[in-house]
Amino acid sequence: MADNGSSRKALSGIRVVDFTQVIFGPSCTAQLADHGAEVIKIERPGVGDLSRQFGPYVDGESMPYASINRNKQSLAVNLKSPQGMEAVLKLIDSADVVVSNFRQGVMESLGLGWDEVHARNPRAIYANGSGYGPDGPIGSTRKMGHDSMAQAMTGVMHVNADSNGVPRRAPIAVADISAGSLLMEGILLALIERGTSGVGQKVEVSLIDAVLWMEAWGIATVANATAEADHLGNPLDGGVYMAADGYMVITGLFKPNPLQSICEVLGLSDLSLDDRFSSVDLMTENGAELEAIIQAEVEKQPRDYWVSKFDAVDVLCMPVLSLDQTIDQPQVLHNEMVVEVPSNKPAGASTVVQRHVGIPVKLGSTPGTINSPAPGIGENSREVLAGIGYSDAEIDEMATAGVIGIG
Numbered sequence: 001m002a003d004n005g006s007s008r009k010a011l012s013g014i015r016v017v018d019f020t021q022v023i024f025g026p027s028c029t030a031q032l033a034d035h036g037a038e039v040i041k042i043e044r045p046g047v048g049d050l051s052r053q054f055g056p057y058v059d060g061e062s063m064p065y066a067s068i069n070r071n072k073q074s075l076a077v078n079l080k081s082p083q084g085m086e087a088v089l090k091l092i093d094s095a096d097v098v099v100s101n102f103r104q105g106v107m108e109s110l111g112l113g114w115d116e117v118h119a120r121n122p123r124a125i126y127a128n129g130s131g132y133g134p135d136g137p138i139g140s141t142r143k144m145g146h147d148s149m150a151q152a153m154t155g156v157m158h159v160n161a162d163s164n165g166v167p168r169r170a171p172i173a174v175a176d177i178s179a180g181s182l183l184m185e186g187i188l189l190a191l192i193e194r195g196t197s198g199v200g201q202k203v204e205v206s207l208i209d210a211v212l213w214m215e216a217w218g219i220a221t222v223a224n225a226t227a228e229a230d231h232l233g234n235p236l237d238g239g240v241y242m243a244a245d246g247y248m249v250i251t252g253l254f255k256p257n258p259l260q261s262i263c264e265v266l267g268l269s270d271l272s273l274d275d276r277f278s279s280v281d282l283m284t285e286n287g288a289e290l291e292a293i294i295q296a297e298v299e300k301q302p303r304d305y306w307v308s309k310f311d312a313v314d315v316l317c318m319p320v321l322s323l324d325q326t327i328d329q330p331q332v333l334h335n336e337m338v339v340e341v342p343s344n345k346p347a348g349a350s351t352v353v354q355r356h357v358g359i360p361v362k363l364g365s366t367p368g369t370i371n372s373p374a375p376g377i378g379e380n381s382r383e384v385l386a387g388i389g390y391s392d393a394e395i396d397e398m399a400t401a402g403v404i405g406i407g
Helices: 026-033 065-067 082-093 113-118 147-153 172-195 207-214 216-222 258-266 280-285 287-298 303-312 330-334 382-388 392-400
Strands: 015-018 038-044 072-077 099-102 127-132 202-206 238-245 246-251 316-319 340-343 352-359
Touching: 015 026, 015 082, 015 202, 026 038, 026 072, 026 099, 026 127, 026 172, 065 352, 072 082, 072 382, 082 113, 082 330, 082 392, 099 172, 113 127, 127 172, 127 280, 147 172, 172 207, 202 207, 202 303, 207 216, 238 287, 246 287, 246 303, 258 287, 258 303, 280 287, 287 392
Parallel strands: 015 038, 015 099, 038 072, 099 127, 127 202
Antiparallel strands: 238 246, 246 316, 340 352
């Protein structure tokens, strides 16, 4: 939700040094920042997070970058400079959490691996996101992780094949976002445990593991059923039909005889008494016929008509919305999941506010808030360095030497 003035936050007082970029890591640290953690984003001077290169742009700012970097501070620093690395290490000394999602070996090559960080600051949680895991046949290589690689490796692209059987990438960042949420979960678990032991620990989450967790139901079916078993499931679960004004989805589950209820709404005789559809297996076997019968009735009325009719008999039904319809859907707006965020631009810019996704986890006593837009590269370099003891003269010298970038 937008800022409601509440000063209490669940993660107030937690300092996060954030080496993440693109989607996986930043989606994790965005959630930490929304709930009060001080997230200091480490970026390359003049370049910043790789996601800054992705459009569309508004007033020169990448909207994909802005979407998951709100509430953070940006310290632009050259990690290959001894003076820059010294500043980062001083910052880590005061950190509760260090997060990265570089490919394998990058943090270690910088002298910022688990062993080095833990030796300097035993209380720090060291969270690492990877494509495939920290070791193993692929994890031990330097192969870059990516959402599309995870989807290919875990069956997502296969199950999302087109009508010709050609596998397709799901056009949303299913691996990145799910892995980011699990990485946040691991950080929170480690912070809770640190309250007992006083010592930080390493947290590992990979893209492929996150997707496999999302597929737990399907994996249990495929891994334990016979090879001949049909894994398509119930054809009443998630059937998509064209109504008079667009697509809608019907899910007939959680009732003793959902097909009977669907037929009641459609004005059809009870197809559950038909030998072709009298069991789930038979409905699956004759799914094309069943779908054709339902489609012939659905197309006679608009979606809102059917939603109200199916709601009345407790059968799930919903219009299929495009994303531009979703962002103005009344329930979405009521949940404050599309909110206005102040633009990080000077007077005269074309936009004063931007619309971004809201905060999905709602806390009653310590709600998360969006207090600031995504920072410019190095926008907070001066204040971050001043906070760990650097004088104005030292900061100016570092800026002149190109060790740091200043907003």
